[in-house]
Amino acid sequence: MARPTRHELKEDKFKTTFEAYEQFVKEHYREILTVVGFALGIIALVVGLKLLLDRQEAAANAQLGEALDTFHAYVGAPAPGAVGPQAESFPTAQEKYAKALAQFSVMVNVKGYPRLLPEPKAVRIARYHVGLCEAALGDDVEAIKSLTEVARDRDPDIASLAKYSLADELAKTGKLADAVKLYQGLMDHPTSTVPKATAQLALADAYRATQPAQARQIYERMAKEFAAEPEVADAVKQQIESLQK
DSSP states (O other), X not given: OOOOOHHHHHHHHHHHHHHXXXXXXXXXXXXXXXXXXXXXXXXXXXXXXXXHHHHHHHHHHHHHHHHHHHHTOEESSOOTTOOXXXXXXXXXXXXHHHHHHHHHHHHHSOOSGGGGSOOOHHHHHHHHHHHHHHHHTTOHHHHHHHHHHHTTOSSHHHHHHHHHHHHHHHHHTTXXXXXXXXXXXXXXXXXXXXXXXXXXXXXXXXXXXXXXXXXXXXXXXXXXXXXXXXXXXXXXXXXXXHSOO
């Protein structure tokens, strides 16, 4: 009797494996259908959630754009020939910031199932601007409360902006020691939105009225540290020249 060739052995092995697989499918087809159905359901859920989040983000970005147009709108008569968002103007800053606050607040005060979804970045930026509007409207208590919340944001760029504005509010309301701590923290941990030089200038400005000597020391240190950066060096020079003797 002739010995089977290698090719024949491969065919026999493949046939045996296929028959075993076919038998397994016949015995467990219900379980297999359940698993496949579950996997397809998970895929559909993931795809659906991704589409929902994309729509939510697009809507939030559009809302933020409209609110920012209001926030940056011109106060006074609109410029001749202005069109689009640039044509919007307000008779007073009070009216402008009141409308912007309402627009940003709508984004922040989400109700229903969207509260269960991850928050778009545009909403967190809107929350920061709520604090800015409150400050512009003279509501220092609410501004400090709002900015303190945003200062804990997981995005360091948003958090640093909030800390910077919060420090300004604290300094304005006489809480200089608390403001100084925030400015120093921003100097130690600069970000793309609040560079070290920006925090240093703000710290020196906070000292100008009550401790001009301290402000001068900061400006002079900056003049040396940023001598190779013309824009910063010029700004520091102007501050030193305008400081009281």
